Amino acid sequence: MKFPSRLLEKLLNNSYLNLDLRSLRVRLTLGIAAVSALGMGSLAIWTSWKMQDILVSTHKQSISYIAERFPQDVEIYSDMVTMETGMQKAIDKLSNSNTLLWVKHPKDGIVAQSEALEVIETLTSPKYLPQIPPMPEVLEVNGTYWVVCGTSLEVKQSNLGKFYIAQDITSDQKMFLQLIRSLGIATALAIGGMCIAIAFYIKRSLQPLQMMSQLTESISADDLGDVQIQLDNAPTEVRELAQTFDEMLVRLNDALENQRQFVSNVSHELRTPLTLVSGYVQSTLRRGANLTPPQREALEIASSEADRTVQMLQDLLDLARADSGHIHFNLETFVLDDLVEEVAEMARQYTKRVIKVESNKPGIWVKADINRLKQVLLNLIDNAVKYSNVDKPVTVKLSQVDGRGRIEVCDRGIGIPLKQQARIFDRFYRVDETRTRSTGGAGLGLSIVRTLVEGMGGNVKVRSQLNQGSIFTVCLPLQC
Numbered sequence: 001m002k003f004p005s006r007l008l009e010k011l012l013n014n015s016y017l018n019l020d021l022r023s024l025r026v027r028l029t030l031g032i033a034a035v036s037a038l039g040m041g042s043l044a045i046w047t048s049w050k051m052q053d054i055l056v057s058t059h060k061q062s063i064s065y066i067a068e069r070f071p072q073d074v075e076i077y078s079d080m081v082t083m084e085t086g087m088q089k090a091i092d093k094l095s096n097s098n099t100l101l102w103v104k105h106p107k108d109g110i111v112a113q114s115e116a117l118e119v120i121e122t123l124t125s126p127k128y129l130p131q132i133p134p135m136p137e138v139l140e141v142n143g144t145y146w147v148v149c150g151t152s153l154e155v156k157q158s159n160l161g162k163f164y165i166a167q168d169i170t171s172d173q174k175m176f177l178q179l180i181r182s183l184g185i186a187t188a189l190a191i192g193g194m195c196i197a198i199a200f201y202i203k204r205s206l207q208p209l210q211m212m213s214q215l216t217e218s219i220s221a222d223d224l225g226d227v228q229i230q231l232d233n234a235p236t237e238v239r240e241l242a243q244t245f246d247e248m249l250v251r252l253n254d255a256l257e258n259q260r261q262f263v264s265n266v267s268h269e270l271r272t273p274l275t276l277v278s279g280y281v282q283s284t285l286r287r288g289a290n291l292t293p294p295q296r297e298a299l300e301i302a303s304s305e306a307d308r309t310v311q312m313l314q315d316l317l318d319l320a321r322a323d324s325g326h327i328h329f330n331l332e333t334f335v336l337d338d339l340v341e342e343v344a345e346m347a348r349q350y351t352k353r354v355i356k357v358e359s360n361k362p363g364i365w366v367k368a369d370i371n372r373l374k375q376v377l378l379n380l381i382d383n384a385v386k387y388s389n390v391d392k393p394v395t396v397k398l399s400q401v402d403g404r405g406r407i408e409v410c411d412r413g414i415g416i417p418l419k420q421q422a423r424i425f426d427r428f429y430r431v432d433e434t435r436t437r438s439t440g441g442a443g444l445g446l447s448i449v450r451t452l453v454e455g456m457g458g459n460v461k462v463r464s465q466l467n468q469g470s471i472f473t474v475c476l477p478l479q480c
Helices: 002-013 024-078 083-094 117-123 170-217 236-287 293-324 336-351 370-386 433-438 445-455
Strands: 099-105 109-113 137-141 144-155 158-168 332-335 355-359 365-368 394-401 404-411 459-465 469-477
Touching (some): 024 083, 024 099, 024 158, 024 170, 083 099, 099 117, 117 158, 144 170, 170 236, 236 293, 336 355, 336 370, 365 370, 370 394, 370 404, 370 445, 370 469, 445 459
Parallel strands (some): 355 394
Antiparallel strands (some): 099 109, 099 158, 137 144, 144 158, 332 365, 404 469, 459 469
16 A cells, blocks of 8 residues: 555645646646546446346346246146145245245235245335335345335136245345446546546646746847747647747837837937037026026026936937947956945035945955946935935945945835835836936936946845835956
8 A cells, every 4th residue: 555655645745736726737637537537427327227227127037927927837736736735836836045926815815935934024024015016126125135026816817816026136236236336446446547647648738838838937028039939749739829929029029129229219319409408508507697587497497307308318328229239348357445435425426415335345346347337326326315315324335245246225215115126127117106207217227227237247136115215236246
C-alpha cells in the first residue's frame, strides 16, 4: 500500500490541483470526464441488468417448464394410484436440492410437498405466501433468493388447489452480486484512470496556449518588433492564433513607432517657436516698466506656461531619443558625494527650501553620466519639494549597499497610494490629476528618471505611505 499512498501524496502536492475552476482546462476535463463516466456507468448498469435478466430468465424457464409438466404427471399417476399419492409422486419426481414443490388445498391445507419442510413452512408463512405471484419472480427470503410462482392445479377438470414452485438461486445470485461488485470497482477504476488520462491529455493539448500566455506576460513596448511566437507542434487552431497574434504585434509595433516619431517631430517643431515666445515674453517683462499690474500678471502667467510647455517638449524629445536608442550616455567615474552636494545647493537656491545631504560612507565612487544624473536628482528633489510642506525638509541620503551606490531622496509629504506606486514611472501617469496640474507636472518626470537611470545601468524604486512621505531610491554601479 506504499505506492498508492505515495502517488496520492504526490498528486495532492502537485501544482496541477491548484486550478482555476473557471479555466478551460478544468471545464474540458470535467465535461469529458462527466460524459465518459456517464457512458461507462450506463454501460455497466445495462450489462448488470442484462446479466441479471439472463440469470433469472433461465430459472424462470425452468419453473415454467415444471408448472406445465406437473399437472400432466399428476394426471398420469392418478390413473394408477389415488390423487393425493399421484401428486406426491409427481412432486418427488420433479423436486431436487434446489427445487421445491407443494400443493395447498383451500380446506385441507398442504396435501403434498417436497421433503424440505422447514423451507416450505417459511415460504407458506403469512409473511411470504401472499408475495408469491402467478408468474415466476425473484423473492428474497431471510437472506436467500428464490424464483417462485403459484398457479391453480386442475387435473381431469377438477380443481385440486394451488400448486407452488420455488427454485433456490442463492448461489447464483451471490455469484452475480459479487460479479456486480467487481464490475462496479472495475468501472470506478476505469473512470478514475480515464479522468486522469483526460486531464493530462488536455493539459498537454493546452500547453501551447499557456506558453502564449507566458510569452505575452513578458512582452514590453520595446520588444514588440522582435517578439515572434513559435509553436510548431501546436494544433492548427493554436498555430493560427499565434500567427494572428504575431501579426497584431507587428501592427502594434508599427503604430507605436509612428506615434513615437510623431511625438518626436511635433516636440521638435514646437520647441523652437515656443522658446522664442518665452524669450519675447520675458524680454517684455524686463523692459516693461510702464505695464499695468493686470498686464504684468498676464505676461508672467504666459511666461510660466510657455516655460512649462517647453520643458514638457524637451522631456518628450528625451524620451523619443531613448526609445529610438539615440540618447547618449557619457559614463565616467566620479565621487557621488560631491555631485549630490552640488545638486542640493542648486536646488536650495532655486526652491528656497531646506535640503539636507547625509552620507554614512563618504567618498563613494560610482560610474554614471554626470549630466544625466544631475537631471535625475533635480527631478526627484523637485518632486519632493512640490509634494511636501514648506516647513518640512527634503533629505538626500547616500550609502553603499550590496556593491552599488545608493541615493535616497526622502520627503515627509502627502505620500503615494500603494496601488498606484507601480504606475508612477509610466508616461503621463498622474496620481492626482488636479493636484499634479496645479504643481505644473506633466507626468513625464519620473518616466525620464527611470529611462535615464536604467540607461546608466542602475535602477530606481519607490517606497511610500500616505501622509508620511515617500522615498525614491536610485542605485548605480560602483567604480569598476
